[in-house]
Amino acid sequence: MSGVYALRREVFVLEQGVPEELEVDENDKLAVHLAALSDGHVIGTLRIVRHEHTAKIGRMAVSANSRKKGIGRELMEFAAAAASSAGAQEIILAAQFTAREFYGQLGYIQEGAIFDDAGISHVMMRKKLRR
Structure with a gap:
């Protein structure tokens, strides 16, 4: 798990300026965490x-x-398959506004207005899952 948190800190806190105290929250204890590895590194x-x-x-x-190599797409497709297998009927996510096209290409539909989360513009997106 330390590699997952290290990557999240690198991307969200250091690159994007998210306050460190907001990056890890109570949902981390409830979540299933997925990781893509290369040579043992997350x-x-x-x-x-x-x-x-x-x-x-x-x-x-x-x-x-590692960006622009399909890693994000593979993670999202694996997550959708895992969620569906576990009985989920839909997936929701708060997409950074700049990433909404990426999620749209994966079948997610934008819902509602743009909102701020940790100083970054986001939009809610939803995808119905097939069984």
């Missing part, structure tokens, strides 16, 4: 928190030198 991560028939994906991060 290069991508996300977490899934279940709320009845909905899975919420969050804290999706890929290391700077």
